[in-house]
Amino acid sequence: MTGLALRRARLEEAMAARGAWPERSPWLREAVAALPRDLFAPDRLLRWDGQAYVPVDRSVDPDGWARELYDDQDAAAVTQVTGGLPSSSLSAQGVVVDMLDSLLLEPAHRVWDVGTGQGWNAALAAWRAGPGRVVSTELDEGLAGFARERLAAVGLDVDVRVGDATTSVPAEPVDRLIATYAVERVPWRWVEAVRPGGRLVVPWGRLGHVALDVATDGRSATGWIQGLAQFMADRTTGLVPVAGWAGYAAVRGEGPADSENTVERDLAPLAADWNLRFALRVALPDVQVVTGADEDGVSTWLYDGARSWAALSAVGGGKLEVFQGGPRRLADDLLAAWARWEELGRPGPYDYGMTVRPDGQFVWLHDPVDGPRWPTAGGVAPAVAVRAAR
Structure with missing residues (x-):
């Protein structure tokens, strides 16, 4: 067994040990074995070294290249960087499997794959649905060409189109729609593209994905949150959002705070409790939360991507110095949303849904x-x- 094949097998076994191969969709394990992720990976991947994304070339470091693909079922393999930030990736194998399981895909279903990328998701869908049943849309012409080549190489009949999926939809209604990048709002055109009784699986807000069933009258789509994962952002706006500390600094600027005060609060749950983080994402959908820790405790920086910001700085003894600027008081909003979540019984992501x-x-x-x-x-x-x- 080659080193690459051994890494594939180890990841398959790790997913089995965690119960990550869904019982209701046994076809997925077969499809992944028949169409492994590396068949759709470019020969150059990109790895974060703590300061920047550095290349991992298959010809130079074949084992490192394989590690990027198969060492972690929850890790995406970055394939493209724009402006210093990832703009395309091969999604984590565990996430791809989870989303396709949520799609409830059956043979002969007509599928619209939104965001072709390298073509792996479309390939797995085509393996299940059958020849000529999958149409895939990709904004980036270079990625679309790469995907076409890889799909053809494995003998799959997938119609890969270049275009903006938020404005251009397939001519015929589809039974299933699956998106591979995150949107803040699910485009109504996507719902209209799916026949009544059909299903969409869509990443929402780069933090989780939702499965929506289209009503029999076609006038709404409703369903439950299916899982937590982070996804590439929608690029149809022409913008790659600045995330993390850099995003906060861009909004914060250098001027003085509009308000300052001291409160008693332990912010540790913000760094560790994903139930809380998801609830805050729901309550404050346009607010980004950045955390950091030192000997005084966990501190948090908030920004809305526009004009408002807040810093909650731990100073020891369970106390925070709070600084806020802009038209909104984001620290107050966060603490109020946190309190509301506690009043509601601390629900988790699977308690939420979307309409x-x-x-x-x-x-x-x-x-x-x-x-x-x-x-x-x-x-x-x-x-x-x-x-x-x-």
Whole structure:
């Protein structure tokens, strides 16, 4: 067994040990074995070395190249960097499997794969759906060409098109839609492209993905959050968002804070509790949260990508110095959303769902009709009588 084949086998066994091969979709394990990830990987991958993304060339470091693909079922393999930030990747094998399981894909289904990338997701969908049943749309002409070559090399009939999937949809309705990049709002055109009774699986907000079932009248799509993972952002806006500390610094600027005060709060859960992080993502969809720790405790920096920012700096003894600027008081918003999450019983991601309608979309808790709800970024949450979490 070659080193590459051995790494494939080890990852397959690791997923089995974790129960990551879904029982309701046994075809996925067969498809991944028949179409391994490396068949769709470029000969140069990019690895973060702590300061920048550096190349890992297959010809120079074949074992390092294989490690990028198979050492971690939860890690994406970066294939393209734009402006110092990842702009395309081969999604983590565990995430790809989880999303395709959520799609409930059956033979002969017509599938729209949004965001072709290197073509691996489209290949797995075509393995299941059959020849000529998958159409895939990619904004980047170079990536589309690469995917076509790799799909042809493994003998799969997939229609790869270059275009903006937010404005151009297949001529015929599809049974299933799966997106491989994150959107802040699910485009209504995507819902319209799926026949009534069909399903969409879409990454939302770069933190999780949701499975939406289209209503029989075609006028809405509703479903549950399916899992947590981080995804590449939508590039159809022409912008690659600046994330992390650099994003905060860009909004913060160098001027003085508009307000300062001291509070008692331990921010450690912000760095470790993904149930809390997801709840804050729901309540404050346009706010980015950056955390860091030192001997005084965990500190947090917030920004909305526009004009507002906040810094909650640990000073020891369980105290925080809070600085805020811009038209919004983001620290106050975060602490209020945190308190609301605790009042609701500290729900986890799988307690939430989403509804998309022509006039807006919202995330709900426990029940899509009368549970608590929050608008997504730019969305609308119709009025509802909020009741206690069950």
